[in-house]
Amino acid sequence: MPDRLVVSSLGVRFGKTQVLRSLSFSVPDGATMAVIGPNGAGKTALFKALIGSLPSTGTVAWAEGTRFGYVPQRLDLERDLPLSGRDFLHAKAALVKASVSEVKRVTRLVNLGHEVARRPIGGLSGGQFQRLLLAFALLGHPNVLLFDEPTTGIDEPGEELLYATVERLQREEKLTVILISHELSLVYRMAGLVLCLGRRGVSCFGPPRQILTPETLERTYGAPMDHYLHDVHGP
Amino acid sequence: MDPSALLLSSGMAVAAGVVGCFAVMRRMTLAADAMSHVALPGIGLALVLHLNPVIGGVAMLLVGAVLIWGLEQRTGISTETVVGVVFSFALAVGSMLASGEELIDALLGKPGVVRPTELVFGLLAPLAVVVFLVWARNRLLIALVSPDLARTVNIHVERLNLGFLVAFALTVALGLRYLGVLLMGSLIIIPAATAKHLAGNIRAMFLLAVGVSVGSTLAGTALASILHRPTGPLIIAVAAGCFFVSLAWRRPA
Numbered sequence: 001m002p003d004r005l006v007v008s009s010l011g012v013r014f015g016k017t018q019v020l021r022s023l024s025f026s027v028p029d030g031a032t033m034a035v036i037g038p039n040g041a042g043k044t045a046l047f048k049a050l051i052g053s054l055p056s057t058g059t060v061a062w063a064e065g066t067r068f069g070y071v072p073q074r075l076d077l078e079r080d081l082p083l084s085g086r087d088f089l090h091a092k093a094a095l096v097k098a099s100v101s102e103v104k105r106v107t108r109l110v111n112l113g114h115e116v117a118r119r120p121i122g123g124l125s126g127g128q129f130q131r132l133l134l135a136f137a138l139l140g141h142p143n144v145l146l147f148d149e150p151t152t153g154i155d156e157p158g159e160e161l162l163y164a165t166v167e168r169l170q171r172e173e174k175l176t177v178i179l180i181s182h183e184l185s186l187v188y189r190m191a192g193l194v195l196c197l198g199r200r201g202v203s204c205f206g207p208p209r210q211i212l213t214p215e216t217l218e219r220t221y222g223a224p225m226d227h228y229l230h231d232v233h234g235p
Numbered sequence: 236m237d238p239s240a241l242l243l244s245s246g247m248a249v250a251a252g253v254v255g256c257f258a259v260m261r262r263m264t265l266a267a268d269a270m271s272h273v274a275l276p277g278i279g280l281a282l283v284l285h286l287n288p289v290i291g292g293v294a295m296l297l298v299g300a301v302l303i304w305g306l307e308q309r310t311g312i313s314t315e316t317v318v319g320v321v322f323s324f325a326l327a328v329g330s331m332l333a334s335g336e337e338l339i340d341a342l343l344g345k346p347g348v349v350r351p352t353e354l355v356f357g358l359l360a361p362l363a364v365v366v367f368l369v370w371a372r373n374r375l376l377i378a379l380v381s382p383d384l385a386r387t388v389n390i391h392v393e394r395l396n397l398g399f400l401v402a403f404a405l406t407v408a409l410g411l412r413y414l415g416v417l418l419m420g421s422l423i424i425i426p427a428a429t430a431k432h433l434a435g436n437i438r439a440m441f442l443l444a445v446g447v448s449v450g451s452t453l454a455g456t457a458l459a460s461i462l463h464r465p466t467g468p469l470i471i472a473v474a475a476g477c478f479f480v481s482l483a484w485r486r487p488a
Contacts, residue, residue, distance in 0.1 A: 053386045068387035075381050081260060082434040083376060091373035095388055120435055121380070136384070146387075 004029040004176040009058035025205045032177040034187040037197035043180045069137030073148040085117040096140030106135040127158040147179035196220040246361035247409040252448035254406045255427030268420035269322035271407045273299035275329025278341045296404035344415030344467040364402045414467040425474040429481045
């Protein structure tokens, strides 16, 4: 399988703080890579560097013809923004030249009701807004999906639905998925590759069996991970 | 009121309504007001050099747009703070350069004889502003929700911001004659803020904002000739009236 993404000696700094240091990894086409690590280890910074919205050193090389779908962690929106979900989806549809039926297809895929899509986006619940963002990401047939903790603020059934949708899409459309998650059980289930980012530039990369071990996790999170391991080896 | 003045003030109002929608959604309310002040030193300088004050104002506003843009590029600086300081400074310098009657006219606007060059600018600039914003509306909407999302759709966010600020500066320049430096910011912000209360989607917001903006401009102009009062303050008073009335019909968030 050819690589979708090759990253070599990537570095990101905020002022005097070096957030990411000489990070190298590659993601094959169609694979799922999970990024784990404690808060402040630079997971979101890595995503921003990958989409080119943060200045970085080193190289980030995406395969030619890469189309992104990005689901950010949380957006700071005004509640009374007069922009409906439909407006938001149609704005992207116009740019990527997607048809009206394509907009309908993605809203169905993520189970976003017609009535919900007509409401202003600032007034949607956490789960509804997250599904709208997923629909937005899926418009225009992306071949790479980037998820930044996509289930923050979503209840458990909503979370299950979200991941079921992503897994189905991945089978149907050969998507490469890169996701940030704190839930190691989920990482174990979905990811073929794990990138761990610890504080002070510690990092590791490999398949889950190799990375999700007590020793590596302790090094990454800086604390024993009994609780998480329970998850990993659970049913 | 003569037809060319009517045409000019309507063009100004349409541009203000559309630009205002994006300015309000981008939370630029304070920056918008402050930015209109930057025209003042330009007007003052033009008066000293015996040039058309509008030319001085436009030139200074474009410099201001590039200046804000440059500040926005640098992270770690609170844009609102810097904008506030820089543009209060502009107001101070402008008041030193212009004086007396001229200063009052520059601050509050004064309808008068329209020169041909001004007529051409007054008709072409609103057209350019509206065409640009209609063309860029999808990009602007996505970028205001999230610049990161915009980048993943191949939107060049920095270039887009510069385009918007230039459109904004041109719109302020359009209001120099009728509303002046102090009040033009208000014609951009108040109709859009009114529309934001009432609209549930983007199309409704644009239509309402343009409606309130053009409506208050025409009503204010008519009232001015009946009451023999300056036009600019009356236009803004009518617009502000619409805003307060709109609070009663505010859409539940």
